[in-house]
Amino acid sequence: MMSEDMLERVHGRVAEYVGTLEGLKTINITYGIADHLMMPDGYVERLYRRGADLVLGSGISGGECAVFFTTSVIGRYEKVAPKLERIAETIVEGVPLYPVVVLDPCKLQLTEYGKTYAKSFALSRTLFGKVDLTLNLSRSAIRSMTAKELCDFASEHGFSWLTVNLAPTRQNYEATLGARAEIQDWLLEFAKEADARSIAYSYGPVMRRSLAATTINPGDFVINEVVFETTAKSLQVDHHGNIMFKAEAIGDVFHGERFGYKPMGNVEDGPIRPMVDVAKHKISRAIVQDHLKVPACRDCQYLNPCMMTGFHTYNRMLGEMGGWPKGDGCPHVAKALFNHYAAEVAAA
Numbered sequence: 336m337m338s339e340d341m342l343e344r345v346h347g348r349v350a351e352y353v354g355t356l357e358g359l360k361t362i363n364i365t366y367g368i369a370d371h372l373m374m375p376d377g378y379v380e381r382l383y384r385r386g387a388d389l390v391l392g393s394g395i396s397g398g399e400c401a402v403f404f405t406t407s408v409i410g411r412y413e414k415v416a417p418k419l420e421r422i423a424e425t426i427v428e429g430v431p432l433y434p435v436v437v438l439d440p441c442k443l444q445l446t447e448y449g450k451t452y453a454k455s456f457a458l459s460r461t462l463f464g465k466v467d468l469t470l471n472l473s474r475s476a477i478r479s480m481t482a483k484e485l486c487d488f489a490s491e492h493g494f495s496w497l498t499v500n501l502a503p504t505r506q507n508y509e510a511t512l513g514a515r516a517e518i519q520d521w522l523l524e525f526a527k528e529a530d531a532r533s534i535a536y537s538y539g540p541v542m543r544r545s546l547a548a549t550t551i552n553p554g555d556f557v558i559n560e561v562v563f564e565t566t567a568k569s570l571q572v573d574h575h576g577n578i579m580f581k582a583e584a585i586g587d588v589f590h591g592e593r594f595g596y597k598p599m600g601n602v603e604d605g606p607i608r609p610m611v612d613v614a615k616h617k618i619s620r621a622i623v624q625d626h627l628k629v630p631a632c633r634d635c636q637y638l639n640p641c642m643m644t645g646f647h648t649y650n651r652m653l654g655e656m657g658g659w660p661k662g663d664g665c666p667h668v669a670k671a672l673f674n675h676y677a678a679e680v681a682a683a
């Protein structure tokens with residue numbers, strides 16, 4: 336939970352920073368990753384109001400601007416429902432608020448979870464207009480649910496968007512990158528199943544976009560352009576006020592200590608704009624290095640699209656935890672997925 340003081344400082348700095356960006360068409364603010372319904376009464380309303388003020392103060396409007404908050408909606412319906420209703424009452428015109436349900440498949444059996452909390456999911460959809468779902472992949476998570484079961488669960492309860500995260504850190508390395516082959520098969524199966532059923536999910540669009548961008552315009556120029564733009568427009572701030580670059584691989588990954596990177600600065604250090612202007616060059620160089628250190632990446636046909644994503648964070652974590660496999664095999668899940676999407680993008 337962020338202190339009131341820190342919340343004010345972060346929002347002040349971000350509002351000031353948004354004013355320096357040209358051509359910004361939409362603002363999304365996500366408060367994650369904890370269960371916000373478990374926090375003191377009124378906390379989510381305060382978060383939303385600060386986010387809505389930021390959006391409205393920017394002068395940017397449109398259907399895509401929104402504030403999101405994470406929750407598990409776990410709890411008795413009689414307790415959860417009034418909380419959701421009170422939060423929904425604070426919504427102002429022009430800035431929708433959407434819940435993102437955090438699913439922990441290791442702790443919750445999918446069918447039971449669905450049955451127990453179906454009423455809370457339905458109420459959330461009615462109050463907020465849509466509900467998204469997010470989950471972290473690990474060896475035990477994919478053994479707890481098949482890709483098809485997850486798609487069934489998402490369809491049955493009307494989730495609009497699924498963020499599937501693979502976020503390897505020093506602490507969970509064995510359960511994530513250590514289970515590479517199993518997780519890769521699960522991701523491929525999920526991509527096929529979700530696409531066949533028109534379920535919107537996180538990693539498909541970013542991989543298709545990167546493939547399309549480098550097919551049309553190969554080379555360093557377009558990579559720098561994409562990385563600079565992502566650095567400027569995709570930031571994460573933690574509860575200490577650290578500001579970090581956020582990229583997308585299998586879900587969101589960011590340049591923080593847990594991924595082996597230093598934050599680009601802190602809200603206490605001064606305005607965000609100069610930090611971003613310096614950091615974007617360092618980040619671009621780090622991405623190239625995180626790939627070129629890996630033998631398999633140097634000759635990979637997907638090197639350019641891969642450098643536009645957050646997969647470099649997986650390479651770095653592998654390097655920290657003992658090195659990369661020798662030979663030409665991709666050290667993690669990226670190449671199998673690029674192979675999967677490449678034919679489709681080429682045919683488009």
Ligand code: SF4
Nearest residue numbers: 632635641665669670
């Ligand atoms: S797909 Fe794999 S081998 Fe290819 S550049 Fe990306 S990480 Fe390296």
